[in-house]
Amino acid sequence: MADNKNALKMWQEAASAGENCLPLETLEKLVENASADAKAAAHLASCAHCQTELSMLKSFEAAMPSADEGAAAGWIAAQLQRQQSGPVRQSSMIRVPFWRNLFRVPYLAGAAALAVVLALGISLYNSDSGTGRLTPPAGENNYRAGELKLLSPTGDLAEAPTEFRWEAVPGAASYKVELTDVIGKILISASSTQPQLAATPEIKAAMRAGMPVKWKVTALDASGKSIAESSGGSFKIK
Amino acid sequence: MAAQPSTVPSMYGVSPDPPMNRDNIAQRQRNAGVAPRHGHNPVAQDARIRPSIAIIREMRWEDLSDEALIARYRAEADKAAAEQYINELFRRHHVKVARWCLSVIGNRESAADLAQEICVKAYQNLSYFKGQSKFSTWLYSITRNHCLNAVRSRNSAPEMESEEMVVETLPDLGSDSPLASVERKQQAEIARQLINETLDETEKAVFTLHFGEELPLDTITRMLKLDNASGAKAYLVSAKRKLDRAARRWKART
Numbered sequence: 436m437a438d439n440k441n442a443l444k445m446w447q448e449a450a451s452a453g454e455n456c457l458p459l460e461t462l463e464k465l466v467e468n469a470s471a472d473a474k475a476a477a478h479l480a481s482c483a484h485c486q487t488e489l490s491m492l493k494s495f496e497a498a499m500p501s502a503d504e505g506a507a508a509g510w511i512a513a514q515l516q517r518q519q520s521g522p523v524r525q526s527s528m529i530r531v532p533f534w535r536n537l538f539r540v541p542y543l544a545g546a547a548a549l550a551v552v553l554a555l556g557i558s559l560y561n562s563d564s565g566t567g568r569l570t571p572p573a574g575e576n577n578y579r580a581g582e583l584k585l586l587s588p589t590g591d592l593a594e595a596p597t598e599f600r601w602e603a604v605p606g607a608a609s610y611k612v613e614l615t616d617v618i619g620k621i622l623i624s625a626s627s628t629q630p631q632l633a634a635t636p637e638i639k640a641a642m643r644a645g646m647p648v649k650w651k652v653t654a655l656d657a658s659g660k661s662i663a664e665s666s667g668g669s670f671k672i673k
Numbered sequence: 674m675a676a677q678p679s680t681v682p683s684m685y686g687v688s689p690d691p692p693m694n695r696d697n698i699a700q701r702q703r704n705a706g707v708a709p710r711h712g713h714n715p716v717a718q719d720a721r722i723r724p725s726i727a728i729i730r731e732m733r734w735e736d737l738s739d740e741a742l743i744a745r746y747r748a749e750a751d752k753a754a755a756e757q758y759i760n761e762l763f764r765r766h767h768v769k770v771a772r773w774c775l776s777v778i779g780n781r782e783s784a785a786d787l788a789q790e791i792c793v794k795a796y797q798n799l800s801y802f803k804g805q806s807k808f809s810t811w812l813y814s815i816t817r818n819h820c821l822n823a824v825r826s827r828n829s830a831p832e833m834e835s836e837e838m839v840v841e842t843l844p845d846l847g848s849d850s851p852l853a854s855v856e857r858k859q860q861a862e863i864a865r866q867l868i869n870e871t872l873d874e875t876e877k878a879v880f881t882l883h884f885g886e887e888l889p890l891d892t893i894t895r896m897l898k899l900d901n902a903s904g905a906k907a908y909l910v911s912a913k914r915k916l917d918r919a920a921r922r923w924k925a926r927t
Binding site (some may be wrong): 439441442444446447448449450451452453459460463482483484486487491492494495496497504507508509510511512514515516518613615619621622629643644645661664666 | 698705720763764767769770771772773774775776781784788789792797802805807809810814816817818821822825841843844858860861862864865866868869873875878880881882883884885887896900913916927
């Protein structure tokens with residue numbers, strides 16, 4: 436059984452993202468132009484993981500839901516539209532006055548324009564009807580996460596890091612630290628009340644030599660609300 | 674309504690003011706990601722000087738790419754106008770996010786909760802979008818990771834049936850071979866090659882999602898829309914058989 440467990444770990448590693456696996460932006464470019472990056476295309480042809488990633492990306496981009504999921508997906512999308520009254524608010528197309536639509540119909544356009552110009556002497560150039568304008572709720576205040584600066588580790592490391600450090604954020608009661616692989620799969624997460632975190636054996640076990648590791652820190656206030664977030668840092672143990 | 678060519682005759686003459694050629698402007702903005710100035714209608718008041726004739730037409734939301742919406746959102750000083758851009762941006766992608774959450778989670782209400790979390794997360798992190806990819810690809814990465822992490826956390830207990838089935842039978846490239854002492858990393862490289870060369874497209878996807886992404890088989894069945902009786906499990910069994918044979922051949926060669 437021990438051998439089987441070792442075999443399982445080996446196959447799991449083989450099926451996971453490797454150090455040469457392609458980031459999504461490269462896969463996206465290959466979708467648009469397969470010959471744009473010969474090296475990337477060669478890796479794609481040899482990597483089941485990247486092929487699967489590409490397939491999922493294409494699936495996401497497919498605009499229309501299938502018949503069996505259409506109603507449910509539509510219901511969820513409608514929920515999102517309604518809930519957009521929160522941080523992302525209700526959107527709508529600009530509603531165009533009926534008289535402006537006249538100008539979109541070629542055979543009516545000339546007559547309508549002439550009529551408007553002659554009869555009303557008005558140019559629509561500075562039209563300011565405001566009918567398409569959405570009025571935001573009073574007191575709306577966009578939240579944008581502040582930037583949190585990571586200090587170390589970074590770059591290529593001779594051995595596993597012993598500590599993670601970042602700049603303190605005023606008002607932060609705790610920090611959430613997440614280590615992920617290159618495609619965002621969480622390897623391990625931990626928290627700290629200080630702007631540093633010692634690498635425990637569990638954290639070290641989550642990192643492998645040769646595997647790029649991304650890490651991100653989120654500063655939380657006393658209520659657990661995110662008040663600042665780092666962009667992704669990365670390092671690799673040689 | 675699609676933008677009309679700039680050669681369309683002007684609808685009406687005007688104006689001592691500089692007239693407009695909106696189509697060229699829209700195209701240039703799409704190319705350059707430039708956020709123009711605008712007034713009450715945030716997509717309606719760009720201008721370019723042409724002699725004596727005005728072409729005035731309403732620019733529609735669909736004339737703006739996602740990236741142009743973001744550029745305008747960032748450049749817009751007026752908060753209400755900026756909100757319109759961002760609302761339109763997210764509205765465009767609601768169905769995509771909904772579909773993906775539904776295919777991963779399977780339950781409509783849970784998928785709706787996940788989709789809402791994803792949209793909020795994307796909105797809060799929009800300042801980190803640097804334009805290195807399309808917005809939809811960036812949103813996909815958030816959707817993908819959020820959904821798959823949610824599935825993993827909800828399925829922390831291993832799937833005993835599939836795990837036992839495969840654990841007992843997956844070939845070991847190390848033992849009984851001249852490369853028994855080969856490090857696991859090298860074995861994994863060989864295994865990657867065997868997976869790619871031996872399995873068909875669906876088997877690769879099932880194998881990758883189950884062992885690489887640690888997703889349960891019922892989730893994979895839904896995600897890949899497999900309609901055979903036993904879903905992803907059948908492909909996993911088939912993949913294992915093929916890999917077993919390929920591993921034996923590989924061992925025989927070395």
